[in-house]
Amino acid sequence: MPKLLIIITHPNPILRKKSAKIEKADEKTRRLILDMEKTMLEFDGVGLAAPQVGKNIRLIVINTKDGPIAMVNPKITRKSWRKELGEEGCLSLPGVNGNVKRHKKIRAVYCDAKNKKRGIKAEGLLARVIQHEIDHLNGVLFIDYLPAR
Template identity: 50%
Template sequence: MALRNLRYDGDEILRKKSKEISSIDDRILMLLDDMVDTMYENDGVGLAAPQVGILKRAVVIDVEDGNIYKMINPRVLSISDEEQTAQEGCLSVPETKGMVSRPIKVTAEYTDVEGNLVTIEAEGLLARAICHEVDHLNGILFTDKIIKSN
């Protein structure tokens, strides 16, 4: 496993839509492992492939709930009407924090590293992280959604 170079706000790749992953091969598995290492090295709780320069629909998340989520082709299926507003930051926008509203609960679907389709009911920080990382896959940064900067 290796550390990948982060891409920062202003890099055009962060504003592009990522492509679906059609097959899980050694390159995708290595990418996910490298993304986990890169996320930990930079004290993050999530990382999307575009943040390391790869326009593929892959994210990793660790919100300290005992699981490392390696998500291939994640998508949000439904969101709760109730929202949570909290401070967010981003490894690709290191000097900026801001208040962002996100759904309290989400239902998401993704393919795991073994090729299984997984449906997850997430709430709180995990729901926030899933929304934040899926936004990255669609070329959206959290700064686009800031209500109030800090």
């Protein structure tokens, strides 16, 4: 049965580390995916990256209109030149929000929990969430895009 995970908050240094590639999703990875999905939904998140639960691996879960999807080793392969400003928050930065410019449309590739290669075209909020979560895998937080105060 999936369990709730503790969400790591800023300024924990794990949030600033580049995450390691997953060679092959195994049963342990699949259990982590279920735990991350439960945690994301419990805290009303739209996405969650493995570093946010203390795991330094390239894994994200996204809450879509069709339910949660897991992305192992996600990589953005195309970005629209057009960007749009949108408000973002983060489970690792409770109470902090800011307007961030992100690519309006993206394409990404990833593997699912059973190691099958997949692709996704996204725009609007879904594109924003994927970009935000992949940033976590590279040690980047949305506050890095905000003007210095």
